[in-house]
Amino acid sequence: MSASPRQPTADRAKQEHSTEAAAGSDIRAEGDTQGCQTKNEEAIPKSSPFDFVIKQFQGKRSSSGKRKEQPSAIKKFFSGFDFGKSEGKDGGETKETEKNNSSAEDQSEKQDLSLDDGPSHPVSEAESPSGEQRFNQFMQKLGKKPDSKNLDLNNCALSAADVTELASLLPFLPELEEISLSWNGCVGGALKALTVQLHHVNLLRVLRLNNCRLTAEDVTSLGEAFEIVPQLEELDLSWNSNIGGKLSLLTKKLPKGCKIKLLKMTDCNLTAKDGESLAEMLTVIPNLEVLDLSINKHIGCSMKVIAQDLKNVPGLKELNLHMCGLKHDSLQGLDAALQHLAELRKLDISCNKEIGGSFKDAAAHLANLKNLEVLDLHQCCVTEEDVTVLSQVIPLLSSLQELNLSSNKNVGVSSVPLLGRLRFLPNLKSVAISNCGLGEESFSSLAEAALHLPELEILDLSWNKCVGGNLKLLLGALKLAREIQVLRLSSCNLVAEDLALLTLLTQDGHLARLRKLDLSYNNSISDEGWMVFCRGLAAFKELSELDVSLRPSSCRDCGTWFSELLAALTKLPALAELGMQRWVLSESQRQQLESFNQDNKRNIRFDC
CATH class of the missing domain: 3.80.10.10 (Ribonuclease Inhibitor)
Incomplete structure (x- = not known):
């Protein structure tokens, strides 16, 4: 309760108290030595025979609204008695005394009421929760x-x-x-x-x-x-499509020397005009380290303008331009910017299909990115000429750890041994060559280069049909790759022999750290091949994800290897995901899987 509503009451009480004191002073000046007591007591003559009666009534006054009615009723009852005569006072003096007494009572009541109401404010404040x-x-x-x-x-x-x-x-x-x-x-x-x-x-x-x-x-x-x-330092506005066309509203008040280090605007429907606003923004954020403009298909039209101002952020470490509608001239402008970005660690220009055939324009400064650790060029429609250029540039990126060339068919069919030159990058930890149209020659080149990649953790060869029946070419590399954790062989036309090879490698202590194994869409594997694999599956001690799903157009019974799979699952405590799409399970087999989950307190999802 606020104190302000009670303030006028307190002021009036103070004023009445002053009036009462003045009146009492006048009475004493007239020689009344038997008059009022202290200012908080009733001014009743000592000779009054009803003195004790009045005081008893006064002592019983409550704090309620009846407080004023009780003394008023008493005065009304005794109004016909002349108490002042026994002391020689006239009626006027008595009336004046009663008036003063009434004023004192009113003041006392108001003070009591104020005291009653007063604690409500601090109590309320104490009871209200803190911030x-x-x-x-x-x-x-x-x-x-x-x-x-x-x-x-x-x-x-x-x-x-x-x-x-x-x-x-x-x-x-x-x-x-x-x-x-x-x-x-x-x-x-x-x-x-x-x-x-x-x-x-x-x-x-x-x-x-x-x-x-x-x-x-x-x-x-x-x-x-x-x-x-x-x-x-970090501002992430990704996936807000309404920002498109309005970026200037965000950038126009950005103070010069802003400390922003990370700016992400993935899929914000940015326009070419927004690209111009972004370019202006780069002039006032000199500390920028991460710029992510991915999935803004129209921003590529202004990439030349943006690239010109990238020189204002020389400390840039990560540039993500995935699916930005880059074109030939965009890559040319980007090449000019790369000479100012010596600190760049990651460059992602993937899913820009129209830059195919223009890598020769970016080769000059791309090779100078000695600190580059991640290069993502998947689905860029690189031409055979691009492959030739990249085979000269990529081996010079001595710090490279992750390389993604997936969905570029010419990587596999080119006569230039790009994959063979990966041997010059001993720090490589991740190589993704999915859907690159590998032939036996290019696959053999990769297998030889892999012997020089001891740090390899992720290898993705999915959707390369030539791997099937030829996995043995990777035998030496897989024996040396002690750090490998992810192996993706989806839709590789694998055969029973390939699964037997993986099983033997694991039983011999290789692939000990393998966590994710993707064998999906390999319909060419026989039931006998799955049987051998499931029998040796328990050797994959750290496996957490396994996918053995069939192609969407296929459907097969699990056969006799299901019981071997179920027995192996009890020996794989880390396994959390198992994909079995399109494998037909009987009612009994489904019940067994449900019982396994319940008994082992697991939540492995079996998509049947």
Whole structure:
């Protein structure tokens, strides 16, 4: 309860108290030595025979509204008696005394009422939850653990009211460094309530708003907030399609020398005009290290403009341009920018089909990226001429750890031994050559190069039919690849001999760290081959994912190897996922699988 409504009452009581004191002073000046007692006592003459009666009534006054009625009734009852005559007072003096007494009673009542009401304010304040308690209650309501530094509310089905409530809690979170509200569609249209409170969390470093359905107003309010979050380093606005065409609303108030290090705007429907705004943005964020513009098919039209300003972020370490509609001139402009990006660690220009045939324009500076660790060129429609250029450039990338050339058919059919030259990259940990049209010659070149890749952890050869029956060519490499954890051989036309080879390698202590094995879409494997594999499956001690599904157009009975599979599962405690699509299971077999899950407290999904 607020104190302000009671203040006039206290003022009147103080004024009446002053009036009473003045009246009492006048009476004493007239020689009344038997008059009023202290200012809080009743001014009843001592000679009154009813003195004790009045005091008894006064002692029983309650704090309720009857407080004034009781003394008034007593005075009315005794109004005909002249108490002052026994002391020689006239009637006027008595009336004046009674008037003063009434004033004193009113003052006493008001003071008592004030005292009664007074404690209600501090009690209410004590009972109301503190900011910390409110924050804890808010997080508990959403099923989240409170953290004063990291506010993770991803995919919490937040409502607009929740966003407003959260905004009211920011003043109590001065140490907050990260806010993640991704995958909450109702944040869109309500973000301004939050951004106007961001000055309370000036230590904020990370803001993630993926898939929040941000509106133009949200983008504007976010742009205005840049000035009040000077420590912001990471901004992720991915999957907000309404940002497209409105990026200037975000960038126009960005202060020069902004500390942003990570900027992600994946699938934001960015336009060519947004590309120009982004280019201007690069001039004021010199500390940028990660730029992700993936899945913005129209941004490629302005890539030359963006590339020109990439020189303003010389510390850039990661550039993701996956599916950005890049064209020949885009790659030319990018090549000019690469000479300023000596610190680049990752370059992803995958799924840009129209850049095929233009790699010769990017070769000059691509070879100078000595710190490059990840190069993703999958589905770029590289030509045979591109393969020739890449075979000269890629071996010079001495720090390369991950290479993805998948879905480029000319990699496998070219006469240039690109795959054979991977031997010059001993730090390679991941090689993806899925669907590259490998022939026996190119596959043999890869197998020989793999002997020089002791750090290899991931090998993806899926959708290369020549692997089937020739897996033995990789025998030496698989024996040396002690770190290999992922082996993908989907749709490789594998035969029983290939599965037997994998089983023997594992039983001999090789492939000991294998965690994921994809054997799906290999319909050419006989029941006998599956039987041999399942019998030796228990040797894959660390296996967590296994896929033996058939092609969508196929359907087969499990046959006699099902019992061998079920027996092996009990010896694979790490296995969490098992794909068995299109394998037909009997009712008895399904019951056995369900019983296995229940008895072993596992949740392996069998898609039958």
